[in-house]
Amino acid sequence: MSEPVIRSAFMRFVVYGHVALALGAALQVRWMSVVWFGGDDWRRDLAVGMGTFGGYGFLRLMRSRDAGQHDVPHFAWYRRNSRWMAAAIALALILSVLLIGRSLHELWTLWPAVLVAGLYVTPFQTKAGIPIGLRQVPCLKSPLIAWAWAFVLVQMASFGASGSMSLLLIIVQSAFILALTIPFDIRDLPFDPPVLRTIPQLFGARASRALALLLLLPLTWMLIVQHALDVVDDDSLTGLLPLLGLAFAAVLIIRSAPERGWLHWLLLDACIAMIPALAMIGSAI
Numbered sequence: 149m150s151e152p153v154i155r156s157a158f159m160r161f162v163v164y165g166h167v168a169l170a171l172g173a174a175l176q177v178r179w180m181s182v183v184w185f186g187g188d189d190w191r192r193d194l195a196v197g198m199g200t201f202g203g204y205g206f207l208r209l210m211r212s213r214d215a216g217q218h219d220v221p222h223f224a225w226y227r228r229n230s231r232w233m234a235a236a237i238a239l240a241l242i243l244s245v246l247l248i249g250r251s252l253h254e255l256w257t258l259w260p261a262v263l264v265a266g267l268y269v270t271p272f273q274t275k276a277g278i279p280i281g282l283r284q285v286p287c288l289k290s291p292l293i294a295w296a297w298a299f300v301l302v303q304m305a306s307f308g309a310s311g312s313m314s315l316l317l318i319i320v321q322s323a324f325i326l327a328l329t330i331p332f333d334i335r336d337l338p339f340d341p342p343v344l345r346t347i348p349q350l351f352g353a354r355a356s357r358a359l360a361l362l363l364l365l366p367l368t369w370m371l372i373v374q375h376a377l378d379v380v381d382d383d384s385l386t387g388l389l390p391l392l393g394l395a396f397a398a399v400l401i402i403r404s405a406p407e408r409g410w411l412h413w414l415l416l417d418a419c420i421a422m423i424p425a426l427a428m429i430g431s432a433i
Contacts, residue, residue: 154410163414164208164222165233170201172420173301176321179424180305184313187305195247196304202240205233220339257303261296268292286345290333294326320366327363328397328419330356331404335413338406353405360401367423368394389426393419 154160162168174197181187212226226233245252268288298321306314333346334353340346348356368391375387397419400412 159410160225163410164225165236166201166204166208166417168414168417168421169204170197172418172422172424173197173200173297175421175424175428176301177305179427180302180317181307183427184317185306185309187307191247191249192251192304195244196301198240198244198247202237202244205237205240209233209237251307254307258300261299264292265296287347287350289344289346290326290329291322294322294329297325298322320370323363323365324367324423325420327360327401328416330360330363331401331416332413334404335406335408357401357404361398364394364398364401387427387430389430390423393422393426396422 154163174193177196178190178193181189181192208222208226209230212223212230214223248255295318298318301321302314302317305317330347333340334348334356336346337348337353340349342349347359351359371387371390371394373387375391397416400416400419403412404416
């Protein structure tokens with residue numbers, strides 16, 4: 149299946165370089181750290197954004213070399229631009245380390261996400277050549293991505309602290325990110341090998357969209373409670389505006405299908421940044 153051509157070189161960089169995701173990671177950490185953990189460290193927020201850009205770019209660059217990915221548009225773009233993207237990825241990762249600075253030692257708290265992600269992407273095989281590992285577990289691809297994202301973001305926002313609020317946010321954020329990730333598995337139905345056994349491969353696109361909508365409910369409920377508390381404090385827009393953003397995300401999920409163009413998927417990617425951005429705009433009004 150061919151994908152509509154992105155004519156602008158800048159927009160190709162934004163879409164295929166996952167710039168919206170990097171921005172979303174930075175804003176999510178900013179939002180959670182300020183609202184729920186009393187933190188205010190823009191250097192950490194920016195470091196998370198740079199690290200997200202560099203980490204995603206590195207994985208995409210490595211996977212673009214696989215023979216089975218030659219027909220996938222964003223991997224083809226990475227192959228054509230491998231040199232300057234490698235330089236951009238290296239620069240982003242270096243800046244991320246420099247921005248974290250003295251807090252670099254706190255990154256050890258991210259080891260569960262690194263371990264699980266490593267067990268998923270590492271191609272373990274038996275002596276007979278049969279693939280083994282987390283990649284062989286049905287439906288694990290999107291939930292694993294969602295949990296790893298949520299765990300890292302909450303850990304960075306909480307400055308490595310643990311507690312009931314951190315656990316609650318990991319659960320809520322995992323559901324939200326999984327809701328945004330499932331549509332991308334629907335998009336990739338023509339490309340994903342059957343061995344992945346993603347949620348849409350096993351249950352179909354319609355059931356997958358329904359599941360994604362249900363997964364928006366935990367964050368919706370949290371924002372409704374926050375909105376109710378904000379009304380009492382005469383700060384009613386802080387929780388209300390993100391609810392409008394979730395409604396927009398729900399519309400995009402309902403409309404998700406493999407034939408949708410690049411703008412649809414960019415907007416869906418941007419939803420991870422839209423929710424915290426709307427919350428911060430609401431608190432500033």
